[in-house]
Amino acid sequence: xxxxxxxxxxxxxxxxxxxxxxxxxxxxxxxxxxxxxxxxxxxxxxxxxxxxxxxxxxxxxxxxxxxxxxxxxxxxxxxxxxxxxxxxxxxxxxxxxxxxxxxxxxxxxxxxxxxxxxxxxxxxxxxxxxxxxxxxxxxxxxxxxxxxxxxxxxxxxxxxxxxxxxxxxxxxxxxxxxxxxxxxxxxxxxxxxxxxxxxxxxxxxxxxxxxxxxxxxxxxxxxx
Amino acid sequence: xxxxxxxxxxxxxxxxxxxxxxxxxxxxxxxxxxxxxxxxxxxxxxxxxxxxxxxxxxxxxxxxxxxxxxxxxxxxxxxxxxxxxxxxxxxxxxxxxxxxxxxxxxxxxxxxxxxxxxxxxxxxxxxxxxxxxxxxxxxxxxxxxxxxxxxxxxxxxxxxxxxxxxxxxxxxxxxxxxxxxxxxxxxxxxxxxxxxxxxxxxxxxxxxxxxxxxxxxxxxxxxx
Amino acid sequence: xxxxxxxxxxxxxxxxxxxxxxxxxxxxxxxxxxxxxxxxxxxxxxxxxxxxxxxxxxxxxxxxxxxxxxxxxxxxxxxxxxxxxxxxxxxxxxxxxxxxxxxxxxxxxxxxxxxxxxxxxxxxxxxxxxxxxxxxxxxxxxxxxxxxxxxxxxxxxxxxxxxxxxxxxxxxxxxxxxxxxxxxxxxxxxxxxxxxxxxxxxxxxxxxxxxxxxxxxxxxxxxx
Amino acid sequence: xxxxxxxxxxxxxxxxxxxxxxxxxxxxxxxxxxxxxxxxxxxxxxxxxxxxxxxxxxxxxxxxxxxxxxxxxxxxxxxxxxxxxxxxxxxxxxxxxxxxxxxxxxxxxxxxxxxxxxxxxxxxxxxxxxxxxxxxxxxxxxxxxxxxxxxxxxxxxxxxxxxxxxxxxxxxxxxxxxxxxxxxxxxxxxxxxxxxxxxxxxxxxxxxxxxxxxxxxxxxxxxx
Numbered sequence: 001x002x003x004x005x006x007x008x009x010x011x012x013x014x015x016x017x018x019x020x021x022x023x024x025x026x027x028x029x030x031x032x033x034x035x036x037x038x039x040x041x042x043x044x045x046x047x048x049x050x051x052x053x054x055x056x057x058x059x060x061x062x063x064x065x066x067x068x069x070x071x072x073x074x075x076x077x078x079x080x081x082x083x084x085x086x087x088x089x090x091x092x093x094x095x096x097x098x099x100x101x102x103x104x105x106x107x108x109x110x111x112x113x114x115x116x117x118x119x120x121x122x123x124x125x126x127x128x129x130x131x132x133x134x135x136x137x138x139x140x141x142x143x144x145x146x147x148x149x150x151x152x153x154x155x156x157x158x159x160x161x162x163x164x165x166x167x168x169x170x171x172x173x174x175x176x177x178x179x180x181x182x183x184x185x186x187x188x189x190x191x192x193x194x195x196x197x198x199x200x201x202x203x204x205x206x207x208x209x210x211x212x213x214x215x216x217x218x219x220x221x222x223x224x
Numbered sequence: 225x226x227x228x229x230x231x232x233x234x235x236x237x238x239x240x241x242x243x244x245x246x247x248x249x250x251x252x253x254x255x256x257x258x259x260x261x262x263x264x265x266x267x268x269x270x271x272x273x274x275x276x277x278x279x280x281x282x283x284x285x286x287x288x289x290x291x292x293x294x295x296x297x298x299x300x301x302x303x304x305x306x307x308x309x310x311x312x313x314x315x316x317x318x319x320x321x322x323x324x325x326x327x328x329x330x331x332x333x334x335x336x337x338x339x340x341x342x343x344x345x346x347x348x349x350x351x352x353x354x355x356x357x358x359x360x361x362x363x364x365x366x367x368x369x370x371x372x373x374x375x376x377x378x379x380x381x382x383x384x385x386x387x388x389x390x391x392x393x394x395x396x397x398x399x400x401x402x403x404x405x406x407x408x409x410x411x412x413x414x415x416x417x418x419x420x421x422x423x424x425x426x427x428x429x430x431x432x433x434x435x436x437x438x439x440x441x442x443x444x445x446x447x448x
Numbered sequence: 449x450x451x452x453x454x455x456x457x458x459x460x461x462x463x464x465x466x467x468x469x470x471x472x473x474x475x476x477x478x479x480x481x482x483x484x485x486x487x488x489x490x491x492x493x494x495x496x497x498x499x500x501x502x503x504x505x506x507x508x509x510x511x512x513x514x515x516x517x518x519x520x521x522x523x524x525x526x527x528x529x530x531x532x533x534x535x536x537x538x539x540x541x542x543x544x545x546x547x548x549x550x551x552x553x554x555x556x557x558x559x560x561x562x563x564x565x566x567x568x569x570x571x572x573x574x575x576x577x578x579x580x581x582x583x584x585x586x587x588x589x590x591x592x593x594x595x596x597x598x599x600x601x602x603x604x605x606x607x608x609x610x611x612x613x614x615x616x617x618x619x620x621x622x623x624x625x626x627x628x629x630x631x632x633x634x635x636x637x638x639x640x641x642x643x644x645x646x647x648x649x650x651x652x653x654x655x656x657x658x659x660x661x662x663x664x665x666x667x668x669x670x671x672x
Numbered sequence: 673x674x675x676x677x678x679x680x681x682x683x684x685x686x687x688x689x690x691x692x693x694x695x696x697x698x699x700x701x702x703x704x705x706x707x708x709x710x711x712x713x714x715x716x717x718x719x720x721x722x723x724x725x726x727x728x729x730x731x732x733x734x735x736x737x738x739x740x741x742x743x744x745x746x747x748x749x750x751x752x753x754x755x756x757x758x759x760x761x762x763x764x765x766x767x768x769x770x771x772x773x774x775x776x777x778x779x780x781x782x783x784x785x786x787x788x789x790x791x792x793x794x795x796x797x798x799x800x801x802x803x804x805x806x807x808x809x810x811x812x813x814x815x816x817x818x819x820x821x822x823x824x825x826x827x828x829x830x831x832x833x834x835x836x837x838x839x840x841x842x843x844x845x846x847x848x849x850x851x852x853x854x855x856x857x858x859x860x861x862x863x864x865x866x867x868x869x870x871x872x873x874x875x876x877x878x879x880x881x882x883x884x885x886x887x888x889x890x891x892x893x894x895x896x
Contacts, residue, residue, distance in 0.1 A: 116619060138349055320615055
């Protein structure tokens with residue numbers, strides 16, 4: 001049987017982004033690499049970080065999580081896929097538990113409820129994803145700035161499956177499909193959504209700090 | 225067979241609100257009454273207006289719709305039930321088509337995704353409503369200030385079934401259950417939600433106009 | 449004295465958009481033209497409509513307002529400038545009175561509070577606009593999907609001066625500067641914001657109706 | 673000279689809440705107490721926690737911050753005053769830096785832009801606070817679920833001075849006035865807002881975990 005992720009799940013996702021062509025320069029990082037794959041010189045050159053993780057969330061070092069958070073607040077886009085909902089970095093950016101009700105594989109249909117969002121470009125108002133691990137509400141997240149996708153699962157669950165939030169000068173996109181034993185990443189619409197998200201979430205500009213200089217003209221000066 | 229609404233659907237809903245006891249003074253109004261049941265002296269004493277309509281939306285007079293809109297903007301709460309999504313007053317308050325995808329009766333489960341909202345008090349995180357007319361996304365509404373309930377329908381639909389919006393000094397709550405041939409209004413949770421909504425949406429205060437007086441102290445006066 | 453708008457205010461605004469070059473094809477329309485400048489064949493080819501009006505809001509025909517609303521719901525971007533806050537079309541899209549507290553000319557500073565929004569690209573965290581007609585809160589609008597700019601006025605007023613809302617498949621951007629006797633449209637940042645807004649609000653796609661076909665597979669079919 | 677806070681700032685704030693009478697049972701806690709004033713048995717009985725801090729944010733133990741966060745997610749209300757914007761607990765709940773532009777004392781006017789929110793009950797559309805430490809935008813917070821108050825400062829700053837967010841089953845209210853050397857807490861409207869906030873933010877119910885039991889009826893069972 002052909003493996004679903006012959007080069008690892010990270011390469012499966014990277015291949016999707018590579019379809020954006022010359023616009024992007026794609027790297028992958030894994031936990032077993034030095035500095036967990038994200039030394040400063042790489043993190044500080046990264047415009048968009050896509051995070052997928054499952055069983056090893058606890059192994060990610062708190063110091064690295066803080067560095068990633070700081071980088072997002074300066075402008076880096078963060079895309080969190082599937083079981084990454086429970087990653088340290090997503091929970092850090094949200095301030096909530098990010099818990100949800102987990103159920104086993106079932107049939108999922110995805111609805112697009114914000115069709116004019118750039119992430120939804122080229123996506124129909126609903127499409128059938130097929131078998132996917134089921135995540136159910138209540139999903140313990142802050143109210144999203146925009147809910148773009150909602151998932152329907154045939155065993156009786158709904159889920160806010162695609163959500164965006166501003167955080168500092170950066171943005172966060174959470175997207176629910178992508179269980180390692182299913183085929184979400186082979187679905188044309190899932191692939192399109194991930195590519196749309198990368199383009200949308202890439203920063204227009206980085207700002208090193210909030211500290212824009214104080215404004216010091218007096219009112220008399222203002223009125224001249 | 226016992227009729228579902230022996231005194232008309234409006235009395236079915238009124239009986240729910242009457243369970244709030246002495247706090248409320250409940251009237252009903254129907255299209256066939258003089259001035260469509262809402263002459264000025266009644267409308268101007270109304271704190272919360274619950275709207276249910278189905279086939280006769282077009283018969284509601286535009287002038288009355290404008291008066292209701294103005295009253296909401298001054299503070300009156302507006303609760304719109306089920307097929308009222310397509311009423312003139314709801315569309316007026318929203319600015320959108322308020323269209324949706326309609327399907328026939330099916331099985332609905334309701335999820336509460338904003339459990340700390342006053343409208344959700346006493347409501348479990350999900351409950352089974354049973355057979356209800358199916359409304360599907362995309363529901364053409366402005367982004368709600370808060371989505372409180374989501375509906376799951378077994379034929380493959382999801383719906384933002386309970387949503388709130390501020391409008392002027394008033395508020396609007398749309399709630400999807402309540403088809404005339406089904407039993408939603410006999411469901412204990414639906415009844416509780418409607419009562420919660422009435423209490424939450426009643427205005428703390430009315431304000432006659434935006435026109436608070438201009439602020440005229442000079443800066444020199446300010447700084448004294 | 450050189451007039452501020454030698455060819456009319458509409459041409460002043462059009463010249464800003466023309467700086468986008470070949471990407472855009474700019475027309476203007478005024479009330480005194482046949483069909484108030486917006487016959488169907490023109491409206492239906494328009495991707496972005498910029499609306500400025502002041503004293504003649506009442507002269508705009510209701511039928512035209514309905515056509516513009518419908519066009520926005522299908523995807524057309526609508527940018528409303530300054531005193532257009534009180535236009536029929538803006539009030540129609542909002543569902544509120546869109547009233548505000550008006551005061552005379554004073555000194556305005558503009559703050560950018562959503563610096564990662566595309567409309568804010570290239571705009572500093574604050575800039576001094578100088579003398580502008582003063583609009584004060586409370587501005588009777590629905591809660592914006594995002595507040596991008598806030599205005600500070602030296603006589604003691606604040607204003608949500610740049611706000612966006614989704615409506616149907618389209619979007620609406622309201623922007624407060626632009627009084628006819630002042631120089632807002634000569635300000636480099638105001639010009640940049642208007643150009644950014646045109647690019648951001650142009651539709652990716654038009655959709656003719658909500659009426660995507662019903663979904664009819666049975667659950668048994670789904671599970672195959 | 674009479675001191676502004678004869679019994680410490682915490683008692684100044686406590687006295688405001690005590691005006692709610694028998695409805696409340698008010699305690700205070702300070703950093704120098706055992707377990708920083710918030711041992712488990714006290715924290716777990718607390719419905720609303722009001723946080724004020726200034727120079728000693730770093731001294732608050734991370735373990736305590738985690739316990740408070742967990743308590744908020746289960747339903748406890750959190751009110752953060754003034755320089756508490758930079759407290760560990762507020763930053764934890766927000767996921768952002770919560771930085772702002774700080775300036776010295778100046779004249780502040782407060783605008784109420786969500787007049788129908790319970791926190792605004794009895795508050796006029798604007799009131800003059802007088803001399804207060806100036807906080808300026810951009811305030812690095814997630815988009816609030818609702819901005820209730822905005823501050824205008826005469827040296828040319830605006831600030832989202834009253835904001836609310838849902839977090840888990842709890843809520844957070846940030847309110848900007850309250851510098852230790854000024855008189856905000858003697859202002860009648862500030863006092864009213866704090867009392868309103870305590871009443872609004874107190875939880876209707878606590879929930880111990882997200883873990884509502886899985887839903888296990890089969891579709892065949894559902895359809896019976």
